[in-house]
Amino acid sequence: MILLQKRIIHIFIVMLVLLTFNSQVWAGEPQIIGETAVLLDAKSGAVLYGKEEHKKMYPASTTKVLTALLALEHSGLTDQVTIGPNPIKAGGTSIWLQDGEQLTMQELIYALMLNSANDAGVAIAEHIAGSADKFAELSNERLRKIGAKNTHFTNPHGMPDKEHYSTAYDLALIGREALKNEDLRKIMTTINHEIPRADPEAQRHLFNHNKLLWSKTYGYKGATGLKTGYTVEAGQCIIASAERDGMELIAVVLRSEGFNIWTDAVKLLDYGFNNFTNRQLVQGGTVMADVPVKYGNGSVKLLTKNDFYYSLPKEGQFDLHVTTEPAEDVRAPITKGQVLGAVVIRNGEEVVGEVPLVAQEEVKRDWGTTLKGLIKWGLLPLLLLLWIRRRVYLKRKRQQRLARRRKYYNYLD
Known part of the structure; x- marks a missing residue:
């Protein structure tokens, strides 16, 4: 049965036609003390606020979000890691790892993300890539896949290096990728954790530096992460995230001062939740068309490749259309997952997004x-x-x- 004839495109026509949101009164943009900042909708990827968000800055320990993500992607939580001589030379914040000591990868990630331990970062890097330099290459490769075009890392912890830099926007992209990992989410929201160590005098108790998760003064409802950072060169830095009513926001502030790092993050998150909402306009894996295949036996169903969310101000008028546009000339052979058109999202005449349409199954040539x-x-x-x-x-x-x-x-x- 043909679900949608070719070029008949109005599947969800007028999803939100002249839709008006009359919730809270639009608030002015927040005044941020930090030198650069950005507010990102985690689901849609839309920038809701920016202050020199593409300016290259020292990221300090916010670097460790990517280090933790790579650790989870390239090793198991129960992997045994033997500490070599280099981690103890990392400098900065440390849990004073000892040469020859053994910990699981999970405990090292807790030390990295809660206590911001630089020595744990080096131990992770050496276990995964053989050396900190090789790990930096792996980091930069992952950054390119994320789309962090203005970021370059030379170490796993964020200690100052003129070739180690990022931007508020790129760090938000890294945070967005990290939030997709459930193991990392659990670690980032843990307040206290104790790690087993052979030396009874060694530091075991870890405490999360992110006050948005636990502070009576700066705690934030719905906080979900991510990481703070500080060096003299970088100033106070944070990647903060929070979720309310199905909407998750990522706020990044770089080079702020003192308690302003918390108030800056709160201002950004409040601004986002008070003034914006998002809507899921496309659900991934939905059959949108069934088109005939030349030189094949019958037709092929086309699925949406991924979800699509769109960020909307709570006040304003919108003319949103979600339409499906399969390829005009579909010929066998076809591979499963082959792109054969797109679902196009428009606000009036402006295209605001596209979701690929992919073949549900393989179609061989019918001789x-x-x-x-x-x-x-x-x-x-x-x-x-x-x-x-x-x-x-x-x-x-x-x-x-x-x-x-x-x-x-x-x-x-």
Whole structure:
């Protein structure tokens, strides 16, 4: 059954036609003390506020969000990590790891994210990549996949280096990727954690530096992470996130001062929750079309590849249309997951997003159908051409006979 004929595109036409939100009164943009800042909708990826968000800055320990994410992507939580001689030379905040000591990867990530332990960062890097330098290469490769174009890391912890830099926007992208990992979410929201260590005098108790999670003064309702940071060169830094009513926001502030790092983050999050909402306009995995396949047996169903969320101010008028536009000429063979069109989201005439349409299943070339096509479009024209050639040949032969007869009669005369 054809769910949607080709080029009939209005699936969710007028999802939100001239829709008006009349909730809270629009509040002015927040006044941020930090040198650079950004507020990102975690689901849609939309920038809701920016202050020099693409300016390159020292990221300090916010670097560790990516280190933790790579640790979870490239190792198991129960992996045993043997500490070498380099972690104890990391400098800065530390849990004083000892050469030869063994901890699980999970305990090292807790130390990295709660206590901001630089030595744990080096131990993780060496376990995964063999060295901190190799780990930096892995980090930069992952950054390119995330889309953090203005970020370059040289170490796993964020200690000052002129070639180690990022931007508020890129750090928000890193945070957005990190929030997709449930293990990392659990670690980032843990307030206290105790790690087992052989030395009874070694530091075991870890306490989360992110006051948004626990402070009576600066605690924030719905806080979900992520990480603070500080060096003299970087100043106070934070990647903060919070979730309310199904909407999750990421606030990044770089080079703030003292308690302003908390008030800046709170201002950004409040601004986002008070003035914006988001709507899921496309659900991934939904069948949107069933289109015929040339040279194939039947048709192929097209699915949306991913979800699509759109961020909206709570006040304003919108003319949102979600339409599906399958490819015009679909031919076998087709591989499962092959892109064959798109769902296009428009606000009025402006395209605000696209979701690829992909094949639900493989469609092989049907040689019987192909042969029929060749007969229809190849054999019949060939037969017609042969018939024309035959007619031309017979006409020429008839003309030759007539010419011979005329020559004979002229000879008799």
